[in-house]
Amino acid sequence: MSENPADAERSGPRVRTDPTVPEAEAFVSAALDRGSLVTLFGRCTVEYDGRAASELESGERHLMLKPDGTHLVHTDSGQQPVNWQPPGSDHECRIESDALVIESVRTAPDERLAATVTDVAHAAAFDVDDEASVDLVGSEADLKRRILESPGLVEEGFTPLSTERETPAGAVDVYGEDAEGRTVVLELKRRRVGPDAVGQLKRYVGALGRDLHADAEVRGVLVAPSVTGRAEELLAEEGLEFVPLTPTG
Numbered sequence: 001m002s003e004n005p006a007d008a009e010r011s012g013p014r015v016r017t018d019p020t021v022p023e024a025e026a027f028v029s030a031a032l033d034r035g036s037l038v039t040l041f042g043r044c045t046v047e048y049d050g051r052a053a054s055e056l057e058s059g060e061r062h063l064m065l066k067p068d069g070t071h072l073v074h075t076d077s078g079q080q081p082v083n084w085q086p087p088g089s090d091h092e093c094r095i096e097s098d099a100l101v102i103e104s105v106r107t108a109p110d111e112r113l114a115a116t117v118t119d120v121a122h123a124a125a126f127d128v129d130d131e132a133s134v135d136l137v138g139s140e141a142d143l144k145r146r147i148l149e150s151p152g153l154v155e156e157g158f159t160p161l162s163t164e165r166e167t168p169a170g171a172v173d174v175y176g177e178d179a180e181g182r183t184v185v186l187e188l189k190r191r192r193v194g195p196d197a198v199g200q201l202k203r204y205v206g207a208l209g210r211d212l213h214a215d216a217e218v219r220g221v222l223v224a225p226s227v228t229g230r231a232e233e234l235l236a237e238e239g240l241e242f243v244p245l246t247p248t249g
Contacts, residue, residue: 016123021100024120028065028093028102031125033195033230038065040102042120046073046083050111056082063102063115065091067128068192069228071104071113085113090229105229138247140173140190143223146247147174147186154221154243158184169207170200182217183208189224190247197222198234205240 014036016027024040031038040063046056061082062074069089072081089106100117144163151158157179165175174186185208187201205220212218220240227235227242235242 014125017121019120019123021095021098021117021120024100024117024123025093025095027123027125028100032065032091032093034125034127035067035191035194035196036125037067037128038125039063039123040117040120041122042117044115044117047114047116048083048112050109050113054083058118060121061115063117065102065104067194069104069106071102071115073113073115083113085111089113092230138190140188140247142247143188143190143245144173146245147188147223151176153245154184154186154223155179165208167204167207167211169203172204172208175208178219182219183212184219184221186221186223189222191224192226192228193222193224194228194231195234197224197227198231198238198240201240202238 014027014031016023019027028038028040041060043058043060044063045058046061048054059075064072064074068087069085069091070087071085071089071091073083074081085104085106089104092103094101100120101114102117103112103114105112147154148160151160155178158176160174160176162175163173164171172185173188176184176186178184185201185204187197187204189197201220201222205218209216209218221243222235222240223243223245225246226244232242
């Protein structure tokens with residue numbers, strides 16, 4: 001998969017020291033949208049509702065938000081978090097009553113963990129590529145190979161025509177047609193993704209639509225193991241589609 005210049009800019013860590021609450025909200029929200037791993041240190045309270053209910057009073061704590069939905073809350077002792085949300089949660093960041101609220105929610109079972117941070121001392125975001133997980137998770141090249149070998153994994157009647165097709169917005173991972181002859185653009189991701197991937201797909205669909213004849217219908221399909229709740233909402237809003245598929249069979 002060719003590298004998008006915007007993706008290259010995101011490859012390094014980002015750090016904010018003693019940000020204001022609005023600055024922290026903008027920083028964390030942007031990082032979550034990119035699918036980054038986010039850490040914060042500051043004074044916060046923590047509320048949990050789910051299998052039981054609990055509340056931590058105000059104290060200085062370290063928060064970690066992982067792209068797979070994990071949310072960890074650590075204090076200054078012990079190896080285990082004092083509270084957490086497991087993988088599969090959706091993270092949201094907002095401002096309430098001049099404080100930064102970071103909430104992680106999942107269903108089946110219904111669980112909610114919310115940290116209300118009144119004073120952020122440090123925030124960092126990392127675009128992590130853990131090479132040790134490649135054999136287990138697979139790569140985007142593996143995902144592309146699965147689709148080219150078995151196009152029906154995308155949908156019945158899908159026919160790949162080319163890969164890395166250039167557009168003014170960048171190279172399309174897989175370009176093809178559906179059973180009705182409509183143009184289909186596939187954007188492939190090997191991990192759970194957020195709104196950034198939806199925006200990327202939207203740009204490809206728009207650019208290709210402008211390149212083709214006026215009455216051409218271009219379908220955009222995001223192919224990934226899973227998407228965040230916000231990404232799912234944006235896909236529906238933009239008329240784009242999602243196919244859950246992992247790089248390895």
